[in-house]
Amino acid sequence: MLDYLVSLSVFAGLYGLLALGLNLVWGLGGMVNLGLAGLFAIGAYASALAELRLHLALPAAAIFAALLAAGAGALLAAVTARLKGDYLAIVTLGFAEVIQLLAANEIWLTNGTDGLPAIPAPGRGRLSSFHFDIASTSVVWLAVILVSLLLWRLSQAPYGRVLRAIREDETVAAVAGKRVLAFKVSAFAAGSAVMGLAGSLYAAYTGYVAPDSFDVLVTLLVVLALTAGGLGSMAGAVLGAILVVVLTEGTRFLGGLLPGLSALQVASLRQGMIGVFLLLLLRFRPEGILPERMRRHHLED
């Protein structure tokens, strides 16, 4: 049981990192990114390949993964800089689809749908699996803490204020002399780097990556985490990620309660429930549990 909880905490941390990355891009910058599964995949594959083919150590591979994801994110942001809202949702969702397609078909690089097995991680094999999980969760949560502190500082700094200004009204920000494109691209790149880092840690922890792991469900879970926690709030993003893991794992008991159903039916019920939760949340508490707090400055008349 404890093993299971520790392993869950690793996944909660990984979702936390993804939610933090999305929070910078979407929460602060106002650029919806439904392509985060693609950036997560780029990080995971880059890290796995750097370890397997280039024989880099995990820290170097993680940096490589974050940089590559940042580059891909910057490119995506530069191409879509003029798009807003629903158009951006369509394009970014399409981006993730294309990345998944590439992962499934560029067999020389990614081993196709069979995936890349035996991705090394320091300590695997040497430590017992329980100790390996403890070490992994420590590393992942250390990353979560560092990234959330960094992003929190960033959101309080002038940089974060400009991003929020762009989110609220791009034209006003531009008129105020802010270089909107540079801010958008850099925020998208930084958020993507965090997603790439999450991908790297994911690949190292599970030891295996395959295209199936990066479908739209991942994106939806992270959107759910961020919406639950409160868009724009860093603590909310992390809290939301924990909630999502509790939610997705908590429905495991369903199988026992409904003995007449096949395993596939239980699985489809559980997956469907994720959609139901997101719909309920958007309907009844769209601002989340820990909404973004903004300091209001009142002007004297």
Added chain:
Amino acid sequence: MIATFLQALVNGALAGAVLALPAVGFNTVYAVLRFPNFAVASLATIGAYAGWVVNADLGWPAPASLLAAFVVAGSVGAFADALCLKPLRPLGALVAAIGSVALDLVLQNAARFAFGNNPRGYDLTIFRNWRLGPIGIGPQEVEDAVLAVIAMAAVFLMLRTTRIGKTMRAVADNATLAESKGIDPARVAWAANFVGLGLTGIGGMLVALDTSLDPLTGFRVLLSIFAAAVVGGLGSIPGAVAGAFVVGIGEEMSTLLIAPTYRTAMGFLAILIVLSFRPGGLIGERAI
């Protein structure tokens, strides 16, 4: 060489005619309700399953199954929209769009719950390809394309001549003005969803006839549907038809140059190119 080119052109045009149905459905909903409904993917799948139940289980002929695909996808879509997405629309197009991704997951899993993951086959006769010189044409594809054209013609007539069609066009043109003239937006929303998502259901069945029927049938063509809708102009019905032919032919032509598995990536490329250079699409937005 010319024969392969012509063959790709013919295949692409036939695929485009089928793709036009969900694309027209997507744009009808966008024109009236002003948000992209991502649930078209699972509604196409649900339409395909409805048609399959009528055809393979009940043994009724193809026209009856197409009607079932239309009615079931249209009603499920309209009810789901009224229940789940309508309350989200006041919060903005993006919230409604994200809600529709969640709804898509729910409906996709409902289909999986009911029918499982194994592919299903329709009970229809398979004909040998016709040969026109060096070019082979599948009678099934031609029949699909003809059916798609008939369904779209019916919708065009409906929009042009019936009262509800005209109110839908009025709302698409100017929602505030239409409401001030006493048009009930809720009724128009029901009509747009029923017709648009019903067409998507027929499109889903025609796609399933051509490829395979499983819970992801609709999702696999989602990128192509987006591409057709965006290339033609979001919210434009003639645009969706034009966009579907561009994307259908483009995807087929791309297989002459790159691996066929990347044909759907062509749709993404088309979206990027159109949005970069002509954001309103080929025909322009919201022409209905």
